[in-house]
Amino acid sequence: MNDRLSFYRKRNSPVHALNPFTKLILVSALIFYGLTAKGFWTATLMVAFVLLPLALASKLLKEYVGVALKVILPTAGFMFVMQSVFIPGGTTEIFRLGFISVELETVQRSYLIASRIFLFISAFVLLLLTTHPSELMSDLTRRGLPPQFAYVIISTLQIIPQMQAKAQTIIAAQRSRGLDTESSFFKRAGLLVPLVGPLVFGSLVEVEERAIAIEARGFTSTRTKTFLHDIPDTPADKFIRWTLTLFIIISLAARLWLS
Amino acid sequence: MNIEISDLHFTYPSGVQALRGISLTIEAGEQVGIVGQNGAGKTTLVRHLNGLLHPTAGEVKIGDWDTRKYSVAKLAARVGYVFQNPDDQLFSRDVRTEVAFGPKNLGYPKEQVEALVSEALEMTELADKTEANPYDLSPTWRKMVAIASVIAMDTPIVIFDEPTTGQDAASVARIANVIRVLRERGKTVITITHDIDFCAENFERVIAMSQGRILLDGKANDVLGQEEILAATYVDPPQLARLGRRLGFKETVRNEEEFLAALKNMSA
Numbered sequence A: 001m002n003d004r005l006s007f008y009r010k011r012n013s014p015v016h017a018l019n020p021f022t023k024l025i026l027v028s029a030l031i032f033y034g035l036t037a038k039g040f041w042t043a044t045l046m047v048a049f050v051l052l053p054l055a056l057a058s059k060l061l062k063e064y065v066g067v068a069l070k071v072i073l074p075t076a077g078f079m080f081v082m083q084s085v086f087i088p089g090g091t092t093e094i095f096r097l098g099f100i101s102v103e104l105e106t107v108q109r110s111y112l113i114a115s116r117i118f119l120f121i122s123a124f125v126l127l128l129l130t131t132h133p134s135e136l137m138s139d140l141t142r143r144g145l146p147p148q149f150a151y152v153i154i155s156t157l158q159i160i161p162q163m164q165a166k167a168q169t170i171i172a173a174q175r176s177r178g179l180d181t182e183s184s185f186f187k188r189a190g191l192l193v194p195l196v197g198p199l200v201f202g203s204l205v206e207v208e209e210r211a212i213a214i215e216a217r218g219f220t221s222t223r224t225k226t227f228l229h230d231i232p233d234t235p236a237d238k239f240i241r242w243t244l245t246l247f248i249i250i251s252l253a254a255r256l257w258l259s
Numbered sequence B: 001m002n003i004e005i006s007d008l009h010f011t012y013p014s015g016v017q018a019l020r021g022i023s024l025t026i027e028a029g030e031q032v033g034i035v036g037q038n039g040a041g042k043t044t045l046v047r048h049l050n051g052l053l054h055p056t057a058g059e060v061k062i063g064d065w066d067t068r069k070y071s072v073a074k075l076a077a078r079v080g081y082v083f084q085n086p087d088d089q090l091f092s093r094d095v096r097t098e099v100a101f102g103p104k105n106l107g108y109p110k111e112q113v114e115a116l117v118s119e120a121l122e123m124t125e126l127a128d129k130t131e132a133n134p135y136d137l138s139p140t141w142r143k144m145v146a147i148a149s150v151i152a153m154d155t156p157i158v159i160f161d162e163p164t165t166g167q168d169a170a171s172v173a174r175i176a177n178v179i180r181v182l183r184e185r186g187k188t189v190i191t192i193t194h195d196i197d198f199c200a201e202n203f204e205r206v207i208a209m210s211q212g213r214i215l216l217d218g219k220a221n222d223v224l225g226q227e228e229i230l231a232a233t234y235v236d237p238p239q240l241a242r243l244g245r246r247l248g249f250k251e252t253v254r255n256e257e258e259f260l261a262a263l264k265n266m267s268a
Helices: A019-036 A044-056 A062-088 A104-130 A135-140 A145-175 A186-190 A192-216 A235-258 B042-049 B097-107 B111-122 B139-151 B169-184 B194-201 B221-225 B228-230 B239-245 B256-267
Strands: A093-098 A100-101 B001-013 B017-026 B031-034 B057-062 B079-082 B157-161 B188-192 B205-210 B213-219
Touching: A019 A044, A019 A135, A019 A235, A044 A062, A044 A104, A062 A093, A062 A104, A093 A104, A100 B031, A135 A145, A145 A192, A145 B079, B001 B042, B017 B042, B017 B213, B031 B042, B031 B194, B042 B057, B042 B079, B042 B157, B042 B188, B079 B139, B097 B111, B097 B139, B111 B139, B111 B213, B139 B157, B139 B169, B139 B221, B157 B169, B157 B205, B169 B188, B169 B194, B194 B221, B205 B221, B213 B221, B213 B228, B239 B256
Parallel strands: B031 B188, B031 B205, B079 B157, B157 B188
Antiparallel strands: A093 A100, B001 B017, B001 B057, B205 B213
């Protein structure tokens, strides 16, 4: 059974110590720059020289590389291959596979897109690895994010593992009543109702109970709310945020003027 | 049908050692209550009886079947298991269809399914609610539907996981009655419970578990009298037993009759 649907890994590192909002700005800046920069190798170099060192500094190099190799690389790789092979439009043919011609320009464009996707996802993975989701939401709520929005995110993260656990119990309960879940595909189609029925009914009941429970604790109260946990926001955090914002503005301006 | 458990060990994939060497024989027709603190391994143990879990080491045999060699669906013909939360299993539009689901899965002929369902509904006092949608019933009656749906499978062994949790007195009495009828029919009943009075009144044999091991196993009177040992697994002897002890009874009493008999004995 999964205990939580969260990538978060607790470590004692300078990256973990950053304010969640700072990390969000950092990741946004990386992604923004990576997606807008013109250089062909920019995204690749950023992964190698910014994200990897950051992962190392977070003491999460193994976890980061693990996710990158197992999840992100196959996704980006698949897109790269499909686009290279099936999107026509180049002029310099590299090789031919029957009726499919693979051109240098397409391959280059596919690589650019794939490397940007790799950067995009892996930057977010690093954020999720180093930031507890409820801390991030709590910090954003304090900065003015509507609490309803934060609730939707947090409750989804909580509900999914709960539903997984419940689904496991339902399967166990129905198998105990002689339901053969190891049978042929056609028989399996008939299993849907006994398995999904209780899951849906149960979830609807749970949603109502949750709504009542949070309302009982004044969720929709219009008074100014206080926060239980103090999330540190140091001058260094502010400095990093302003630097990054400035950096993005300058790079954007530079592109507009120089192009 | 005997249950034979020998040196059963079980470790969850997360690394939690839930069972650390359980050896146990339960004869056909025995009524066994299992008590113990949360996390003692009670549910893990009974989930081995119908093959939902397979031993990490050791062996579980239901009659002549090694649970590792038979699917849960097959074992369901021998072991019925009432889960704690009825909402984890109810899905049909009416009570009768719901109760018929198990016996149908076991492949009984149609007339037998009908007969078993009617009997189970009678036993659980649901006969006047057969057309109701289970989700329109109160939680206590939903529990009875879940119990009926397992009893209708007519298995020689029936397991109840905390049947009395959240039930009112009338419902607890109904569940006790179901267990009594099952006993009369020679079924083996194994019940996990935190309700020590319910345990004392309905089970001849009691097993106390703690940290994946069996702490005590024996006649209910003997086990429930071991106040010091039971304290290790956060179980208090039933109130009457404790009162009897304060009054200086030599034997542990479980119910009102035994208490009154012991009281008369003392004053005589």
